[in-house]
Amino acid sequence: MATALTWVDVTAHRPLLSTSNYMPSPASVIAVNAPSTDSTDPSQHRVSGMRRGWITALIVGAPLVLAGCNAYPSYGADPGATKQGNDTFKLYSGMMTTGIVIGGLVAVLILWTVVRYRRRSDEMPKQFHENLPIEILYTAVPVIIVGVLFFFTVLTENNVDATQPVNASVTSTGRPVVDITVTAFQWGWRFDYTGLNVGVVGETTNGPNNHGPQMVVPAGETIQITLVSNDTIHGFYLRDFNFSRYAQPGVTNIFDLNVLHTGTYDGQCTQFCGLYHSEMLFSIRSVTPSAFDTWASAEVTAGHTLQGSPSGVSNIPAPNTRTTPADAGSSVASSATPKQKASA
C-alpha cells in the first residue's frame, strides 16, 4: 500500500506538459529539497494525499481494484502542474471514482430491472407500493456518502485557497513570494510584478503561434496573484493548473500558485466577456529561479517596468474599439508584448 503511490507516480502519468509550440524542450522536474516541516514539501503532501485517497477507496469499496494499477486515474484531467492543482486533481479523481462506481451501480440496476421485468405474460404483478426499511436505507446511505465527499472537499478547498503573507520567505530557497497583479481587460491581459518593477501586457489574437502575453514565474516558488478587472468579468483559467478565478470589477481576488515544474502552460479567459472572448489567451512559463532573476532584470533594462506600461492606461485599448482580430494583432504584437528573453 505504501508503494502504491509516490510523488513520481503522479507525475509519471502526466501527458506532454504543454500543447503550445514555443516551449519545445521537454519539461524537467526541478529539485525542491525542502525541510520536512515545509508545507510546500511535496513528500509531506504525498502522505496526506495518500491517506485521504485510501480512506475514500475504503469507503467506496470497489475502487480498490482500480487503485491496484493507479490510485488516481486521470479521467481526462491533468494531474496538475501546481501544488494546488494537484490537490484539486486528487479530489477530482477520487470523486470521479466514487461517481463512476455509484452511478455505474445505479445504471446497472436500472438496466437489470428493465431487462429482468420486461413483460413476459399477462399475469398481474404484485401491487406493492412501499418498503420503509429500504426507503430509509437509501436515504441514509447517500447522506453518509455526501458527508464524506464534503469532508474531502473542505480539506482540498482549504489547501487550494490558502495564501502566504506576501513578505514572508516561505520557500526552501528563502526567496520572497513573487507578487503579481493580473489585470484582465477586453481583450487581453496585463501582468505587473509589483516587487520587481516589471510590467508585461498583451492583447491577444488567434493567429497561429500567438498565444497572447506570457507570465514568467519561478518554478517551485510561491507566486501570489492579485486578480482584478476594470471592464467586464473575465475568467483567469489554466487547464494544467486545474484552476480558475473570476477577474471582476470591484473585487480583488488573491490566490497563491506553486508551479511544480518548469514548462509552459496555456491559459485562456473562460468567463464570456464580449466580442473577442474566444481569443483572450495567455500563457504562464515557469523557469528555474535563477533564470527567472535573469529574465526580470532584462525586462527592467528593456524598459518593461510598472511605470513604463502603467496598469489600465495607455496600453489597454478602450472597449469596443476594435473591428477585426487581424488589425488588433498587428498593433499589439509590436508595441505592447515584450519579447521573452529568459532562457529556460
Add this chain to the structure above:
Amino acid sequence: MTTTIERPEVITPEELGGPDGHHPDAHRGDADHGHHEGPSGIVNWLTSTDHKVIGKSYMITSLVTFFLAGIMAVVIRAQLLDPHTSLVSYQTYNELFTMHGSLMLYLFAGPFAFGGLANYIVPLQVGAPDMAFPRLNALSYWLYLGGVITMLSGFLVAGGAASFGWVAYAPLSNATNSPGAGSDLWLMALALTGFSAIFTGVNLVATILYLRAPGMTMFRVPVFSWNMLVTAILILIAFPVLFAAVVLLFCDRHFGTHIFSVQGGGSPILWQHLFWFFGHPEVYILALPYFGMVTDILPVFSRKPVFGYKGMVFATMSIAALSTGVWAHHMFTTGVVLLPFFSLLSYLIAVPTGIKFFNWIGTMWGGQLSFQTPMMFSIGFLLIFLVGGVTGVLLASPPVDFMTHDTYFVVAHFHNVLIGTAVFAGFAGFYFWYPKMFGRMLREGLGKLHFWFLFVGFWVAFMPQYLLGLHGMPRRVASYAPDTGWTTLNVISTLGSYIIAFSFLFFLVNLVVSWRKPVPAGPNPWDGHGLEWFTSSPPPHHNYTHLPPIRSERPTWDYNHPEHRTVVHKPKDKKSTSPQGDKQAVGAPS
C-alpha cells in the same frame, strides 16, 4: 393492451358528495360556461379560457421555440466543426448561443412543462373542470406569446439580438458593453414571460389546493400534479426576483442608475446574486415537472403503483426547499461567497434526488414492463439524468468547480440534465398524453426511431464535451486555436448534434401521419392510472361528466382493476380490502 373487464356501476360525484356536492360544473359561473362544443375557429381560439385550449397553444408555441433553438444549436455546432471562424461571425455566434440558451430555458423547457402539459393535465388529474382562474390563464399565454415574439424580434433590430449569454452578467449587459435594442428586447421578453409564469403558478396552486374532486385528498394527488404544486410555489419564489433584477438592469441601462456598476458605487456581484437566486430554483422549476411526468409514466408501463409515493412527495419538497439555498454554487469562482455552506447544501440535493431514483427503480421492480414510446423515453431519461446528476455532484465541490467552471465540462453537464428532463422526460410526457389531448395515437414505430436516434445522438454529442472541458476548452467560444487538440472531439460532438436533429424528423413525420390517418385513441389507450384517463379523449368542455370513486392516487386503475386496486396504509390488515377512503372523501376539500 387494455384488458376487457366488466365495469362496476359508475359512481357519480353526486352520490359521493350529495346533491350540492362537487360536480365539476358546479364550480364555474364563468362567461365561457356552456360552450360545450369546445372552441373552434380563430375567434374562439383567441377568446378561449379553456385550460385545454390554452395548454395546447402553450405546447405548440413552446415546441416551435424548441425547434428554433435547436436549429441555432446545430449552427453553433457546425461553427465549431473546425477551429476557425468558418460559418458565422463572432457577433452572430454570440447572439446564437445567447438566444439558444434563452429560448430553451425561458421559452421552451419551462412553458412546455407548466404552461403546456401541466395546464392541460393537472386540472384533469385532480378532477377539476378548469384552472381556478381561467381568464388569468389566458392572460398567461398571451404574455408568454408576447415574450416569445419580443425575444425573437431581437434578430431584426440593428445591432442584432442580445449577445451576453443567457445569464446577462453585469457589467457586460450594461449600456456601454451591450448597447443594442436587442438587449432591451431580451429584458422585456423576460419580464413578459416572467409574469406569464407567475400567473400560471398562482393558477396551479389555487387549482391543486382548491379544485380537487371529492375524495381527491392531497395524498391521492398524482405525483405529477404534486410536483407541479411545488414547482408553482418555486415559481412564486423565484420569478419575482428575476423581474426585480431585470427592472434594475433596465434602469441602469436607461435611467442612469448605478445598481450594478462599480463606477457609481454599485456592485456587479449583486446581479449574480439576484440572478442566481432566481436561476437555481429555475433549474428545479425546469426539472420537477419532468420528474413528475416520469413518475406518472413508469407505473403505467410497469402495471404497478408508484413505489414510495410519500417519499416522492417529500423528496420533491426537500429538493425545492434546498434549491432556494444553493444559488451561490454558480459563483464559486467569484471568490466572494462562503464556499462550504453552498457546497454542503448543493451536495445535500443529491439525497432527495437519489431517493427519487431508487423509487423509480422500485416502481419498475417486479413489474410487467412494456416498452411503448413513452416508456422508452422515460428509461432514456433515467440513464441520461443519472449521468448529469453524478457530474452535478462533482460540480458541487468548489475545487472541482474551479477546475471545470465555464468550460465545456459544464456545458456537457447541464445538457445532460436539461436534455434528460426537458427533452427525454418532456417527450415521454408528450407521447404519453398526446392521445388524451388529440384523441388519436402516435405511431409506435416512428416513436421508437425518434427515441433511438435521439438517444444515440445525445451521447455522441455530449460525452465528447466532458472531455473537451477537461482538456481546457472554454464555453462560449466561437473559435479555438488549431494546436489545442480539440478538433477531433468537436467533430464528433457536431456529428452527434446532426443525429439529434435528424431524430426529430421522425417526430414531425409522426405528427403528420397521426393527423392524416388518425387512429382513434379512446379514453384510456395505455391502461392508465390517473383520473385523466377516465374521461374521453379529448375531454369534453368541462372535463368530466362523471367521476370514479377516488381512493388512491390512481383512481382510473382502481376502477378498471378492482381486484388489484391500491390499498394504502394497512398492508397487513385483511379488512383493508374494503373501501376505506369514503370518510375522507365526504369531507374532502373542494
